[in-house]
Amino acid sequence: MGRYNWFTSQPYPLESPNPSYSDEEYADVDWDSLGFGLMATDYMYITKCCEGQHFEEGQLSRYGNIELSPAAGVLNYGQGLFEGTKAYRKENGRVLLFRPEQNAIRMKIGAERMCMASPSIEHFVHALKQTVLANKRWIPPPGKGSLYLRPLLLGTGPVLGLAPAPEYTFLIYASPVRNYFKEGSAPLNLHVEENFDRASRRGTGNVKTISNYAPVLMAQTTAKKRGFSDVLYLDSATKKNLEEVSSCNIFIAKGKCIATPATNGTILSGITRKSVIEIAGDLGYQVEERAVGVDELIEADEVFCTGTAVGVAPVGSITYQDKR
Template sequence: MYDHSILITENPTKKPKPSHENLVFGRTFTDHMFMMDYTEGIGWHDPRIVPYQPISLEPSSMAFHYGQTVFEGLKAYRNEEGRVLLFRPEQNMRRMNLSNERLCIPAIDEEFALFALKKLVDLEKEWIPTAEGTSLYIRPFIIATEPFLGVSPSKRYQFIIILSPVGAYYKEGINPVKIAVEEEFVRSVKGGTGTAKTGGNYSASLKAQEVATKKGCAQVLWLDGLEKKYIEEVGSMNVFFKINGEIITPALNGSILAGVTRSSIIDLLKNWGIPVTEKKISIAEIREAHAMGLLEEAFGTGTAAVISPIGSFHWQEHDMIINNGETGILSSRLFETLTGIQTGKLEDPFGWVNEVNVLQRS
């Protein structure tokens, strides 16, 4: 266990903060970052907050060669009273350890990691934008740093947290996006790393995304890696369908990431008394429901976009237009409710919101 002491070295040169009109997702970073090291035989040690800066690694560091990396993504919000709020951050720390287990990375102390995250956010709270739809994106990640060319788990790691003030993830905002159904490439298979949040999953998606962009699509809809028949995820999000009044989302099957937003949406829908089914669903079933006029809405869920309505699916050179290409009533209600809870504008009946209290610096 740690004594919760973190050495803080303040940045003597503070950067100008961007206006909320100029926020581009993931391009601007705050003045400080958190770092902690792991050494075999010692464990995690030397927690510190330092000025945001380049990291110095040897060219032979194992992260570069064998992809031993994991990361998380969550957000901090500032409400009208100036309180700084996090949304279910303990779930991100828990999922990071699940990713660590899959990638043979030593577990972090989840309680301490959350303490460190709050300490960093508290230090950087003036960076949290307050305009509608903006937030402070939080990126915790771990990389293997041992200088060794050999296929085995590293004996050294760094755990780092960086912060970025952000606007909307998609330039389209809450407006529906066009999605390309991917039939050539696959993202993951059961037994692979699809359930872990690791860099390799995302680099594997780049080619399909490039092809989809050329077709005028914002994202891809991934099918299963074996039969290329069953729906898994949409881009970097989980996906939901409203078919004849029932909400359906692909069941977690060993290759789908268990999204924090996904779980929250399911709980919210059940709380509203709306039927939710987690099951295998094929793209052919979606086409049939569309042909019968039963496909009422579709949307993706994730930390970055929260809710991303889907206006159409492009599959086999045809477009399946959903709800006349307009945002559905349920998608809007879910977005407004979840973002309202996250930002403290609406009551939180689930105990999801975690406040960042002003912490005394060590």
Template sequence: MSEQQLKVIKNTSRKLRVPEAQLAFGKEFTDHMFVMDYSTKMGWHHPRITPYESITLDPAAMIFHYGQTVFEGLKAYRTEDDRILLFRPEKNFQRMNRSSERLSMPPLDEKLVLDYLMELLRIDQDWIPVTEGYSLYIRPFIIATEPNLSLAPSNTYQFYIILSPVGSYYSEGIHPVKIFVEEEFTRAVRGGTGTAKTAGNYSAAYLAQKKASAKGYSQVLWLDGVEKKYIEEVGSMNVFFKVDGEIVTPALNGSILEGITRLSIIELLKDWKIPVIERRISIEEIFEAYKAGKLEEVFGTGTAAVVSPVGELTWNEQKITINNGQTGELSQMLYETLTGIQTGIQTDPFGWTVEVKK
């Protein structure tokens, strides 16, 4: 058997499923998962789909000690005519390889792993929810597995894909969130790992998130780590501002995650002939725009919420309410268009969706 030939071991004991109305994010997992191994001698090899099960690792596995890991997040959607669609999945695996490069990890064959994902989805397709607004969350990740406490990149890795049916991010319809601007802690700096989707970036944000949550805010808006002046991103999404009819978003500067939804929103705005500029934006500029009556909308973009309108921002003891705390017209239009394309309700003029053939 070729070292790249996919082996499939079916699960003979299917799981009991939680009713779709009770689904929470990342709590339930499907019957199968994908696994592939890497060694410096053999490269990536032994791809397989197996029953979903626990992972057994040596206590000295380097993932536990030096955090060498990257991950991705995307979704599979079931359409009204029972097709299965992915949204720009090639972008996720391209970004995964960029993250791996930053973490000194081996690259994947992007086309090959997408084919493997397609087969995994075909096997577990019954897990893709049918309820409107629901989807199957896809989590690919790579971990360093070599049992070695030396401070150097691992010589062995494992690549996994697990699947989780999830409910709608907005159970009662799209609504604005409250954001706290963080000034004490730093998420990332230029030259660090901010552009990589790696575990440490997220656990390092927990303390700031806990502080914000205690104050009644759902998310943290990060400022640059050097001057604590320029806007970077929200914990789980990129951020956009509509100021005097123009859309501005922080430019990718080496510390901001290059969001796939962010890219799609920019391309959509340009297609609509709406001015959109990527540049450095200070938090002071945004608050001044509010005082001048020019701040019209603020919204975040990401895989989970797609578009998340922001109704309130608090910075330096100053609190502002955007668009009277209501979802803006542009935010609503972007959300409906992008989710419409993702779920097949609207036509896809950009070729962004990929159908999983059953």
């Protein structure tokens, strides 16, 4: 992978787990039947801090429910962020993370936008590593999937009037997963949505706030009932340009040119997206981050989606205004 040393032991090696953790090599899981669903693992990482302070070193506790005030900022005003990343098991037994510092940076940017305290990049990565090691037996065998890690940043302090929460919680839990879409590695079947927007200009579409995701459920549920894999959204201003799919970025390829919508404030800057752009450039492709018209789909040689959960997923068909 050229100069992009993302899957090697540097700079994020995972050392041997603490002896107090389970010494089983693998949990009792049918790895061949693994999908993308929640499976409770052993431990989660948790730490708290008050507004205006810094997060201290957290602790690992058994996976389970957390207690929240009914007036918590995250429950009343949606003051929350999440990230997603994965740990992989290599053939030689090593466990590796994929560009975790990029998730840490993105959470920090999102926290600034949402007026939240956030962990440092070093703290974020260290906490991920601890969570992975504590749940090592849940990492699938090589080629059977990965351990999905879900860092959460929540406004857990009580607040009645609209204001930043007085306390924040940083939490990481994990679940073994395989393919995000039910199609597995088969090409996706997307529907272009025109009645609902995913994000609007000068909103929060470019940060991974929890409030970005529930609004897509209506269009997504309707599309899935009609047999589609997911929904492809257009820009809210003109309804002429591609934005992204409900949970992933989109690319079109034509010859040696690859284009993807520019992250202009309404699109999430995906880490897999960033990686594909860098690799494509190294392989001699012309990569364009720009406005991509919906009418360009018909001329594309290839279309694919990228994201932490989906990986790199080929698109087999797109339906737009009842034309497939």
